[in-house]
Amino acid sequence: xxxxxxxxxxxxxxxxxxxxxxxxxGFTFSSYSxxxxxxxxxxxxxxxxxxxxxxxxxYADSVRGRFIISRDNADNSLHLQMNGLRGDDTAVYYCATVxxxxxxxxxxxxxxxxxx
Amino acid sequence: xYVLTQPPxxxxxxxxxxxxxxxxxxxxxxxxxxxxxxxxxxxxxxxxDDSDRPSGIPDRFSGSNSGNTATLTISRVExxxxxxxxxxxxxxxxxxxxxGGGTKLTxx
Numbered sequence: 001x002x003x004x005x006x007x008x009x010x011x012x013x014x015x016x017x018x019x020x021x022x023x024x025x026g027f028t029f030s031s032y033s034x035x036x037x038x039x040x041x042x043x044x045x046x047x048x049x050x051x052x053x054x055x056x057x058x059y060a061d062s063v064r065g066r067f068i069i070s071r072d073n074a075d076n077s078l079h080l081q082m083n084g085l086r087g088d089d090t091a092v093y094y095c096a097t098v099x100x101x102x103x104x105x106x107x108x109x110x111x112x113x114x115x116x
Numbered sequence: 117x118y119v120l121t122q123p124p125x126x127x128x129x130x131x132x133x134x135x136x137x138x139x140x141x142x143x144x145x146x147x148x149x150x151x152x153x154x155x156x157x158x159x160x161x162x163x164x165d166d167s168d169r170p171s172g173i174p175d176r177f178s179g180s181n182s183g184n185t186a187t188l189t190i191s192r193v194e195x196x197x198x199x200x201x202x203x204x205x206x207x208x209x210x211x212x213x214x215x216g217g218g219t220k221l222t223x224x
Contacts, residue, residue: 035213037159045151045159045202047213058211094158101206101213102149104170106158 002026002105004095009110016085016114022078022095022107030073033098036080038091039109046091049080050098063089085114118207120216127222134190136219138203141184146205148186150179153218154199162201163188190221198223 008020020036035050049069050058057069068081078095092111096103121139128134138148148166151159161170163179166186176191190197203216 037213037215039153044200044218045153045204045215047215050211050213060212096159100165101147102161102164102204103151103159104161104164106160108158 002097004097004105004107006093006095006107006110009093009112011113011115012085013116014086014114017081017083018085018112020080020082020093020095020110020112024076024078024095024097027097027105029071029076034071034078035096035098035103036069036078036093037096037103037106038089038093038112040088040091043091048093051078082112085112087114090114117210118205118214120203120205120214122201122203122216122219124217125220125222127224128190128193129224130193130195132193134193134197134221136188136190136201136203136221138186138188138216139184140205143184143186143205144182146208148179148181149204150177150188151202151204152197152199153202159202193221193223195223197221 003025006022012018033052036048051069066084070079092109094109096106150163152162153159162177166181167179178189180187200218202218
């Protein structure tokens with residue numbers, strides 16, 4: 001059974017940093033591209049960043065230069081380092097698999113709240 | 117940049133058919149995926165590559181894609197289908213993932 005478990009969310013002040021993690025199991029993690037998608041309160045799904053199986057990184061314009069995606073295939077984990085956080089980064093952050101442009105499997109999400 | 121346009125809301129009576137559209141210039145030339153998101157739950161892929169269903173998704177869910185409009189059709193709608201639905205594509209020119217704004221399906 002495929003499982004994706006996110007962690008690392010919480011309350012942070014504007015300008016602060018947070019590191020999200022996603023631990024994967026039930027599939028060959030190293031073979032898959034992975035992605036982070038977020039949903040702000042009352043808003044729709046928004047793609048944040050993706051990383052290919054080879055480590056190529058892609059970012060939405062709204063987070064480029066502030067967020068860094070990474071992966072550790074040795075321990076089946078995906079990370080999102082978030083710096084310079086702003087109020088509009090407040091959202092539930094989901095990690096998901098990527099295969100042929102679609103996301104078959106999603107975690108349950110972790111809530112990030114940016115507020116003073 | 118490429119924009120996916122969905123109606124904010126669709127309402128349908130139980131047992132009837134719901135149609136949710138996703139509009140964009142020449143969307144018919146690329147693959148479209150659809151997700152269901154119930155409140156408090158993670159998104160679930162219900163249709164991929166325009167019209168394919170993942171295992172476990174009822175055949176009441178179907179999709180099509182042509183010209184400037186992709187469509188998710190839910191037949192014999194049930195109360196449990198009430199959720200937000202999102203279309204999604206991959207923009208190969210930018211390597212970006214794009215989501216539509218989402219459509220709230222209300223079962224009357």
